[in-house]
Amino acid sequence: MNSSILGHVTSVMHNVGRRGIQSTYRMKYLAPIAALLLCGISPGFGQAAAEQPKSLAEVARDAKKEKKETAKIKLSDETEQAHKSAIPDVFSGGIDNTDEILKAIDEYRSGHNLQETEAVLRIWYEKHDAMLANAIEENRRIEQRERDRQLGYSASDVQPRSTQEYQEYQRIELISRREDLKRKQENGLLSARIQQAFGRIRTQMKSKYGMNVDWMKIRCGNGNCSF
Numbered sequence: 526m527n528s529s530i531l532g533h534v535t536s537v538m539h540n541v542g543r544r545g546i547q548s549t550y551r552m553k554y555l556a557p558i559a560a561l562l563l564c565g566i567s568p569g570f571g572q573a574a575a576e577q578p579k580s581l582a583e584v585a586r587d588a589k590k591e592k593k594e595t596a597k598i599k600l601s602d603e604t605e606q607a608h609k610s611a612i613p614d615v616f617s618g619g620i621d622n623t624d625e626i627l628k629a630i631d632e633y634r635s636g637h638n639l640q641e642t643e644a645v646l647r648i649w650y651e652k653h654d655a656m657l658a659n660a661i662e663e664n665r666r667i668e669q670r671e672r673d674r675q676l677g678y679s680a681s682d683v684q685p686r687s688t689q690e691y692q693e694y695q696r697i698e699l700i701s702r703r704e705d706l707k708r709k710q711e712n713g714l715l716s717a718r719i720q721q722a723f724g725r726i727r728t729q730m731k732s733k734y735g736m737n738v739d740w741m742k743i744r745c746g747n748g749n750c751s752f
Contacts, residue, residue, distance in 0.1 A: 612649040615656075615722050617715040623722045627729055634734065643736055650723070650741055657719045657744050660712035667705045674702070720744075 611633045616622045634642045685691035723743045730736040 610649065611645050615653055615715070615718045617711065617718065621718060621721070623725050626722055627725065630726070639734060639736060642734070646730070647740070653719050654744065657716055660716045661744060664709050664712045667709045670705060
């Protein structure tokens with residue numbers, strides 16, 4: 526539309542120039558109008574150039590940039606801390622950490638009421654009770670395999686057809702026994718640690734805080750439990 530106005534103004538000015546008789550009067554009349562129209566056209570050209578639609582490549586680059594910026598968002602230290610357990614797990618190896626567990630419970634209790642402390646302790650207990658149950662059950666299966674070996678039962682029905690196959694079978698059987706022995710020892714240590722932690726926690730929660738801990742049962746797996 527601005528281009529047509531400009532053309533019209535130019536045509537008018539040209540016609541005025543050709544008509545010499547009334548040129549002086551008409552120029553005085555049309556000059557201000559032409560100036561106003563030209564001033565209105567100039568910003569329009571700049572605005573039209575600035576509002577040109579983006580190409581597909583530019584849109585893709587902008588979307589990719591926005592996606593990268595979103596991916597850089599990280600959880601704050603407070604959010605990460607909220608996902609950590611208030612009570613540490615029992616160490617299955619190394620130094621016994623029951624004292625550290627009791628200290629963590631005391632620290633949590635200092636900032637929470639008894640019901641909240643018991644709720645967190647129950648979650649911790651259920652997790653470790655499941656670990657204890659799995660360790661006891663796995664050791665029972667290992668002990669059953671040991672009895673089967675002593676009775677001459679084989680884990681495979683395939684009989685070796687040569688000396689080489691027999692030697693390979695013996696080698697695999699030896700490795701299996703070593704792995705079972707190692708795993709049995711690890712399960713035994715973990716079971717004892719969990720049972721010990723349960724016993725000390727029961728005593729302290731009842732004597733120090735008056736908490737009802739009858740729900741904290743201790744599974745029997747090696748004869749070191751009484752609940």
